[in-house]
Amino acid sequence: MGLSIGQVAERTGLSVHALRFYEKEGILAHQVHRGPGGRRVYTQQDIDWLKMCIMLRMSGMPVPEIRRYTDLVRQGDGNELQRLDILKEHQERVAQQMVQLQECMDLITRKVGIYQDYVNSIAARAVGQ
Amino acid sequence: MGLSIGQVAERTGLSVHALRFYEKEGILAHQVHRGPGGRRVYTQQDIDWLKMCIMLRMSGMPVPEIRRYTDLVRQGDGNELQRLDILKEHQERVAQQMVQLQECMDLITRKVGIYQDYVNSIAARAVGQ
DNA sequence: CTACGAACTAGAGCCGTCTCTAGGTCAAGA
DNA sequence: TCTTGACCTAGAGACGGCTCTAGTTCGTAG
Numbered sequence: 001m002g003l004s005i006g007q008v009a010e011r012t013g014l015s016v017h018a019l020r021f022y023e024k025e026g027i028l029a030h031q032v033h034r035g036p037g038g039r040r041v042y043t044q045q046d047i048d049w050l051k052m053c054i055m056l057r058m059s060g061m062p063v064p065e066i067r068r069y070t071d072l073v074r075q076g077d078g079n080e081l082q083r084l085d086i087l088k089e090h091q092e093r094v095a096q097q098m099v100q101l102q103e104c105m106d107l108i109t110r111k112v113g114i115y116q117d118y119v120n121s122i123a124a125r126a127v128g129q
Numbered sequence: 130m131g132l133s134i135g136q137v138a139e140r141t142g143l144s145v146h147a148l149r150f151y152e153k154e155g156i157l158a159h160q161v162h163r164g165p166g167g168r169r170v171y172t173q174q175d176i177d178w179l180k181m182c183i184m185l186r187m188s189g190m191p192v193p194e195i196r197r198y199t200d201l202v203r204q205g206d207g208n209e210l211q212r213l214d215i216l217k218e219h220q221e222r223v224a225q226q227m228v229q230l231q232e233c234m235d236l237i238t239r240k241v242g243i244y245q246d247y248v249n250s251i252a253a254r255a256v257g258q
Numbered sequence: 259c260t261a262c263g264a265a266c267t268a269g270a271g272c273c274g275t276c277t278c279t280a281g282g283t284c285a286a287g288a
Numbered sequence: 289t290c291t292t293g294a295c296c297t298a299g300a301g302a303c304g305g306c307t308c309t310a311g312t313t314c315g316t317a318g
Contacts, residue, residue, distance in 0.1 A: 005201040006264065016265085017307050037314050039265055052236065059233035080251070091237045098230055098315070101223060103186035107181065108220045115213040122209070135294065146277050166284055168295055192275075
């Protein structure tokens with residue numbers, strides 16, 4: 001049931017380099033088990049955790065902050081409030097990002113509309129000749 | 130009606146460094162006019178263009194692609210289709226980004242909910258003693 | 259045996275995007 | 289006259305996040 005680093009790379013979309021990098025940066029919740037020859041053996045839990053990390057990264061959480069969060073989880077029960085703080089803060093940032101992105105989208109869509117109309121009118125003229 | 134680089138920095142939120150950098154990277158639609166002593170003098174047009182560039186950057190368009198777009202605009206009429214292509218491509222990317230961001234948001238919101246409930250239950254227990 | 263592919267480590271390198279430094283010009287006010 | 293502050297250029301430096309290299313070690317297939 002254990003997976004090699006290559007298999008995890010496939011399943012997560014991360015490169016093997018990135019996987020080792022993340023491990024070195026301490027953002028894996030639990031120490032990765034090693035198989036014969038010192039090779040990493042990942043569990044489904046590791047993959048699930050990585051997928052969450054990918055979500056956090058995708059939404060712009062910096063690696064050091066993911067590490068802070070991971071550290072809290074590693075420490076175990078009793079710091080849920082701190083974990084919650086980190087998540088809430090990030091949630092707020094993501095919300096802002098979404099608003100900004102929507103603004104950008106609106107602008108782009110307006111411009112696309114204008115250019116589309118213009119290009120269409122040129123095309124119509126050409127056909128009409 | 131001309132503005133100094135410092136004034137533009139204030140109005141756009143970019144640093145003066147960033148403004149010079151953007152200029153060097155060729156993402157200003159028109160050559161910035163120079164006043165006495167070789168100082169940059171910006172027009173309202175420049176600011177408007179910069180604000181669009183900021184939108185494009187915020188939504189993840191790389192500087193070289195903004196340059197490509199800017200080059201087309203500088204070249205003048207006749208390449209509207211190419212401009213449209215760049216914008217549409219970017220629009221697509223932004224749309225994807227928004228979907229991803231929403232997924233991340235959902236995950237985070239779920240987790241925040243779980244932690245919030247847990248923290249509340251602990252607090253209730255403490256009060257109830 | 260040999261060769262191959264996949265893994266290992268430590269550390270260097272790269273890319274994008276600024277950001278800062280050094281050394282200088284200039285204009286206005288004390 | 290001296291100082292201050294905003295500006296100038298060219299180029300170096302910083303930072304985040306990977307990505308790649310070099311040199312090894314395995315286990316399996318031919």
